[in-house]
Amino acid sequence: xxxxxxxxxxxxxxxxxxxxxxxxxxxxxxxxxxxxxxxxxxxxxxxxxxxxxxxxxxxxxxxxxxxxxxxxxxxxxxxxxxxxxxxxxxxxxxxx
Amino acid sequence: xxxxxxxxxxxxxxxxxxxxxxxxxxxxxxxxxxxxxxxxxxxxxxxxxxxxxxxxxxxxxxxxxxxxxxxxxxxxxxxxxxxxxxxxxxxxxxxxxxxxxxxxxxxxxxxxxxxxxxxxxxxxxxxxxxxxxxxxxxxxxxxxxxxxxxxxxxxxxxxxxxxxxxxxxxxxxxxxxxxxxxxxxxxxxxxxxxxxxxxxxxxxxxxxxxxxxxxxxxxxxxxxxxxxxxxxxxxxxxxxxxxxxxxxxxxxxxxxxxxxxxxxxxxxxxxxxxxxxxxxxxxxxxxxxxxxxxxxxxxxxxxxxxxxxxxxxxxxxxxxxxxxxxxxxxxxxxxxxxxxxxxxxxxxxxxxxxxxxxxxxxxxxxxxxxxxxxxxxxxxxxxxxxxxxxxxxxxxxxxxxxxxxxxxxxxxxxxxxxxxxxxxxxxxxxxxxxxxx
Numbered sequence: 001x002x003x004x005x006x007x008x009x010x011x012x013x014x015x016x017x018x019x020x021x022x023x024x025x026x027x028x029x030x031x032x033x034x035x036x037x038x039x040x041x042x043x044x045x046x047x048x049x050x051x052x053x054x055x056x057x058x059x060x061x062x063x064x065x066x067x068x069x070x071x072x073x074x075x076x077x078x079x080x081x082x083x084x085x086x087x088x089x090x091x092x093x094x095x096x
Numbered sequence: 097x098x099x100x101x102x103x104x105x106x107x108x109x110x111x112x113x114x115x116x117x118x119x120x121x122x123x124x125x126x127x128x129x130x131x132x133x134x135x136x137x138x139x140x141x142x143x144x145x146x147x148x149x150x151x152x153x154x155x156x157x158x159x160x161x162x163x164x165x166x167x168x169x170x171x172x173x174x175x176x177x178x179x180x181x182x183x184x185x186x187x188x189x190x191x192x193x194x195x196x197x198x199x200x201x202x203x204x205x206x207x208x209x210x211x212x213x214x215x216x217x218x219x220x221x222x223x224x225x226x227x228x229x230x231x232x233x234x235x236x237x238x239x240x241x242x243x244x245x246x247x248x249x250x251x252x253x254x255x256x257x258x259x260x261x262x263x264x265x266x267x268x269x270x271x272x273x274x275x276x277x278x279x280x281x282x283x284x285x286x287x288x289x290x291x292x293x294x295x296x297x298x299x300x301x302x303x304x305x306x307x308x309x310x311x312x313x314x315x316x317x318x319x320x321x322x323x324x325x326x327x328x329x330x331x332x333x334x335x336x337x338x339x340x341x342x343x344x345x346x347x348x349x350x351x352x353x354x355x356x357x358x359x360x361x362x363x364x365x366x367x368x369x370x371x372x373x374x375x376x377x378x379x380x381x382x383x384x385x386x387x388x389x390x391x392x393x394x395x396x397x398x399x400x401x402x403x404x405x406x407x408x409x410x411x412x413x414x415x416x417x418x419x420x421x422x423x424x425x426x427x428x429x430x431x432x433x434x435x436x437x438x439x440x441x442x443x444x445x446x447x448x449x450x451x452x453x454x455x456x457x458x459x460x461x462x463x464x465x466x467x468x469x470x471x472x473x474x475x476x477x478x479x480x481x482x483x484x485x486x487x488x489x490x491x492x493x494x495x496x497x498x499x500x501x502x503x504x505x506x507x508x509x510x511x512x513x514x515x516x517x518x519x520x521x522x523x524x525x526x527x528x529x530x531x532x533x
Binding site: 005006090 | 133135137138139140142206207208209227228229230232246247248265267279280283284286290291344348351352353354355376378379380381
């Protein structure tokens with residue numbers, strides 16, 4: 001089963017504003033790319049982070065976020081500014 | 097701005113927070129229980145095993161109520177896996193699945209349902225549940241915490257004590273100065289899981305169960321693909337929970353994706369037939385605090401206590417967490433009740449919380465396994481080497497090919513020492529023993 005199909009099963013209440021920001025895109029491009037290979041693009045279970053080689057930056061699909069909070073810890077340079085979605089917004093598990 | 101003051105504000109309506117709220121509300125304290133999800137459980141994920149004793153400590157005889165138990169665990173299996181094989185260990189005794197008073201020892205739950213039910217018990221006891229509300233910060237008055245700032249308009253709430261139970265990677269723990277540094281990647285596991293729907297009769301025939309009975313399987317070895325962690329497969333009433341969790345530090349290093357790891361586990365020859373015909377109902381992911389005792393925050397301060405995942409209260413080896421959370425939540429509640437009696441909510445009185453935890457299994461178990469997280473991070477190879485050795489040894493003994501058993505033993509020992517020299521073996525065994533003794 002592909003990840004897209006898995007995510008399709010989920011229910012969110014989407015906020016218009018993103019709860020995630022990259023504070024220092026240059027670090028992703030240079031230091032992290034060289035040293036770590038941008039692990040957020042692989043460990044994130046909802047593929048929120050994707051490397052855009054043309055733009056030379058990480059694109060953040062915050063609507064996919066399932067709020068596992070791994071990226072708070074797993075970004076080697078801590079340049080992901082992840083905040084809790086506003087009350088009532090974000091993922092709403094039906095089973096959990 | 098509302099100036100009403102409560103006895104306690106509990107942040108997070110999971111097992112820890114709800115247990116604290118129930119305990120305090122039952123004693124007549126005024127309690128607000130904040131939950132950032134649409135309903136309690138909306139944000140919460142767990143493999144799925146809940147422990148009856150710690151539930152009953154706050155909701156007596158809950159099994160006679162309408163609690164959303166999925167299945168009572170009557171059999172626990174551990175599967176040591178290689179790419180294709182399994183060495184299985186198990187314990188089954190349906191009669192002993194209950195404590196003498198009828199309380200189920202362990203049962204499976206789906207957290208979105210369970211947490212809603214459990215938090216409703218807090219409401220029933222008189223706590224005010226406020227969902228869809230994020231506690232963004234604590235409110236200080238000099239060196240004391242006197243409330244929380246919520247994301248709502250005019251959303252400042254005041255209380256004598258704030259009980260922080262906002263889960264893994266607690267934001268409030270740092271705001272309340274109970275934790276100085278963020279959690280480290282080797283102190284966190286990421287677990288992904290699926291809930292797979294199947295008719296109850298099929299589950300019962302596949303797992304050799306009567307209606308209402310359940311099985312847990314933990315899978316070690318190849319299923320984590322060289323990373324420290326384990327997979328799991330639990331039976332619910334009309335679904336299975338199947339998932340896998342590994343250390344974030346290892347995911348960073350190997351650059352494996354968690355969802356591919358889960359697909360791989362589902363395709364394991366011993367797992368696949370159990371899932372056949374099932375319909376995936378939900379995919380979920382959650383971080384698990386695995387740092388143990390050494391990575392815990394301070395547990396109390398002036399006007400504040402912390403419990404559950406927010407305080408690293410997970411015993412990874414025994415897949416326990418919800419029980420530690422509920423016990424800690426209850427003890428936090430009892431501490432606040434005592435503090436109110438004394439009229440002192442400073443750290444001096446709230447230190448009683450830590451003393452209570454030290455007397456209980458919560459801190460005793462966390463102290464016992466305090467060296468295990470370090471070993472798990474440093475030696476993911478143990479999860480690869482030993483399952484293979486065990487598997488090959490069992491395979492050799494079970495293969496009837498005319499070779500005498502003594503020769504087989506010799507061959508097994510040769511194979512073991514070829515892959516792991518006796519000195520390394522001894523060192524590994526010593527390290528493991530030291531971490532779990």
